[in-house]
Amino acid sequence: MELLFRGGILYDPAAGWAGPAEILIKGDRVEAVAGSLGKVDLPVIDLRGKIVLPGLVDMHAHLREPGEEGKETIADGCAAAVAGGFTSLACMPNTYPPADNKTVVSYIRERARRTGLARVYPVGAISKGLEGKELSNMWELASEGVKGFSDDGRPVMDGGLMLRAMQFASSLQLPIISHCEDLSIAEDGVVHAGPTGYQMGLPVIRPAAEAAMIARDLLLQEEVGGKLHLAHISSQKSVAMLKWAAERGVPFTAEVTPHHLFLTEEAAKEFFSDAKMNPPLREIEDQKALQKALQKDLIGVVATDHAPHRPQDKENDFLSAPFGVVGLETALPLVITRLLCQELISWERVVEILSLTPARILNIPGGTLAPGSAADLVVIDPQEERPVEKENFYSRGRNTPFQGWVLKGFPILTMVGGDIKMLAGKVKGFSPDFPALINESLLKESL
Amino acid sequence: MFPGNVLSIEDLSVQAMEEIFQRAAYYKSEDRGVAFSALKGKNIVLSFWEPSTRTRVSFELAVQKLGGTVLDLRPEQNSEKKGESLEDTVKTLRSLGADALIFRHGAPGLFGRISRTVDLPLISGGEGCYQHPTQTLLDIFTMKEAGIVLSGLEVVIAGDILHSRVARSHLLALPAFGARVTLVGPPALLPRELVPPGLNYTYSFDDVLARGGVLYLLRVQMERHRRFFSSPGEYAALYGLNEKRLALLNNETFVMHPGPVNLGVELSTGALHILEANCPDKVLIQKQVRNGVYVRMAVLDLLLSGRMV
Numbered sequence: 001m002e003l004l005f006r007g008g009i010l011y012d013p014a015a016g017w018a019g020p021a022e023i024l025i026k027g028d029r030v031e032a033v034a035g036s037l038g039k040v041d042l043p044v045i046d047l048r049g050k051i052v053l054p055g056l057v058d059m060h061a062h063l064r065e066p067g068e069e070g071k072e073t074i075a076d077g078c079a080a081a082v083a084g085g086f087t088s089l090a091c092m093p094n095t096y097p098p099a100d101n102k103t104v105v106s107y108i109r110e111r112a113r114r115t116g117l118a119r120v121y122p123v124g125a126i127s128k129g130l131e132g133k134e135l136s137n138m139w140e141l142a143s144e145g146v147k148g149f150s151d152d153g154r155p156v157m158d159g160g161l162m163l164r165a166m167q168f169a170s171s172l173q174l175p176i177i178s179h180c181e182d183l184s185i186a187e188d189g190v191v192h193a194g195p196t197g198y199q200m201g202l203p204v205i206r207p208a209a210e211a212a213m214i215a216r217d218l219l220l221q222e223e224v225g226g227k228l229h230l231a232h233i234s235s236q237k238s239v240a241m242l243k244w245a246a247e248r249g250v251p252f253t254a255e256v257t258p259h260h261l262f263l264t265e266e267a268a269k270e271f272f273s274d275a276k277m278n279p280p281l282r283e284i285e286d287q288k289a290l291q292k293a294l295q296k297d298l299i300g301v302v303a304t305d306h307a308p309h310r311p312q313d314k315e316n317d318f319l320s321a322p323f324g325v326v327g328l329e330t331a332l333p334l335v336i337t338r339l340l341c342q343e344l345i346s347w348e349r350v351v352e353i354l355s356l357t358p359a360r361i362l363n364i365p366g367g368t369l370a371p372g373s374a375a376d377l378v379v380i381d382p383q384e385e386r387p388v389e390k391e392n393f394y395s396r397g398r399n400t401p402f403q404g405w406v407l408k409g410f411p412i413l414t415m416v417g418g419d420i421k422m423l424a425g426k427v428k429g430f431s432p433d434f435p436a437l438i439n440e441s442l443l444k445e446s447l
Numbered sequence: 448m449f450p451g452n453v454l455s456i457e458d459l460s461v462q463a464m465e466e467i468f469q470r471a472a473y474y475k476s477e478d479r480g481v482a483f484s485a486l487k488g489k490n491i492v493l494s495f496w497e498p499s500t501r502t503r504v505s506f507e508l509a510v511q512k513l514g515g516t517v518l519d520l521r522p523e524q525n526s527e528k529k530g531e532s533l534e535d536t537v538k539t540l541r542s543l544g545a546d547a548l549i550f551r552h553g554a555p556g557l558f559g560r561i562s563r564t565v566d567l568p569l570i571s572g573g574e575g576c577y578q579h580p581t582q583t584l585l586d587i588f589t590m591k592e593a594g595i596v597l598s599g600l601e602v603v604i605a606g607d608i609l610h611s612r613v614a615r616s617h618l619l620a621l622p623a624f625g626a627r628v629t630l631v632g633p634p635a636l637l638p639r640e641l642v643p644p645g646l647n648y649t650y651s652f653d654d655v656l657a658r659g660g661v662l663y664l665l666r667v668q669m670e671r672h673r674r675f676f677s678s679p680g681e682y683a684a685l686y687g688l689n690e691k692r693l694a695l696l697n698n699e700t701f702v703m704h705p706g707p708v709n710l711g712v713e714l715s716t717g718a719l720h721i722l723e724a725n726c727p728d729k730v731l732i733q734k735q736v737r738n739g740v741y742v743r744m745a746v747l748d749l750l751l752s753g754r755m756v
Binding site for chain 1: 553554555556557559560574575576577578609610612615638640641643
């Protein structure tokens, strides 16, 4: 497709751009970006009053396929992604069977390719069967295209094994994405060790379970080098560990989820299992520390930890309900409403945390719309405001703790590789009324 | 209005609790071995998923004394094994004509969720480590009956607070009546985040024995103690009420325990015998058990009659 976006405000910190821009798309690439490209004989999309950002990159999603298609499929997960403004996502290997071998990795990539919506980058398992006992064939996984390694969902409890994994991953120049949780401390906990959790009489996961494991990984990292990425940071104790490592000059990156940024343990009151996740929601001081760490770039990434479950599983009692919440269709408006609109971060920072930095960590296309880049972008109407309605999610998962939250900054157009995948909430190949032919007048109407 | 369910002590206002106590006192004074008629024609299901003797039997007696019929839903015999969800089972019971369901279950919140979709009054007989409302009611009834004034009363709750649903109910109820609660137990079983604002806690048992008021000993949940301490002896040495500690105990203190007592752990046999011999009116443990029946009669009566307070 060849077309011109005109009149929108573009924020592209990697290219040093912040302001009105005309963006020329040719094929699957950005051809040119300029204040004015003069007269062109191309379909023009008028984006006056709209914001344009490089497509979002979620480096932490669970797509459940293969094996748990009742919870999510790669196709539905990708539809949810583009509906939420994400053009790329990394999916975690805890499928059935797990992505600890090239067959599963290639299956995931093939399913994603056939779906043809978002770019999907499988994360390979650190250990065989995610059991934390024996390293997976990391080179084999790397040659099949994984963009990182993780046993996410559970920690690598054996420090010696983690050390070897970090060493091997560094020779492959791929990141280790660490789920930090010392199980000997966390035991069978399901909620934060705070007043709400204790009042419900539920077993707890202390912040120290996370912080202790973060400290271990950072100490290993200091000796090994390579790329260490710490997943879903949840507590101020953990932030203190990050600060300590940053002061020592230990290289690392870290992510935080929207739910840890904007909720506390009280969301789980009255045994509300759609607010049950691991790590658990903590307290207001933790929430503040996480927001501050994100502002100060101790944490550089917002990732969803999108974890869809079937309603009947979540409707179980709190103890046996599975961990996790969906996030792809709420992350961007949450960040815009709760951080940008509160003037805690800038539009440039929104791009960094949701696009540029995760793209760089994974070493994948995206993160910028500089000429020659992949034409992956998202358009936002900053005026529109509406409640989160889980009934309308594309994801099979309805397990969100944000139901009914009135938010700004929902995306209205998502383009991947020069092709419009989502327009005004409708997803290509999913919504029966997604237009067969996108032309100028139709776009004018839709936007 | 009396609540539709009794799952947590929070479901009951002070006024509602007072009405329960009045009614329980009435049933106790009028109990002459002839059945009352408050539950005549009513079918009450008992569904206990965790072991229980006194709570279960006392509920069963309460239903019988009120002229109701007890339906025993034994977990091992029901449809769970056929894949029927508990919610469906409760719906089925409703359709079959059940008028209330009394349960004990290890997973807190499960019956609370069911109560939102099924129109059947539910009464908790103890829920995991969450709440045990009728235990708290019978305890407070027993205190009042013994002539204890709750307003300003010092209550020391001692032992395994972490795993105690009884303590969690008392933490909500006793302050509502003006009692001053102090928690004591080993650090592993008394996380400070569990202590509500305004309540005291300490790790030293000896320091609180001179307080007077009520000493409420909790059962050490031996099935859960796992890694919290190495042996019952280690626990008893620091937190058991034994003969040596009796010397420190204010002799005006009432001693209570929800049962069953682990003799030699939270309470030594010797100490119990001395207490029972020297000041029998200060040991309320058996009275608690006996009052359990009348308090549960009152709860059932008020819950099913739905009368105004």
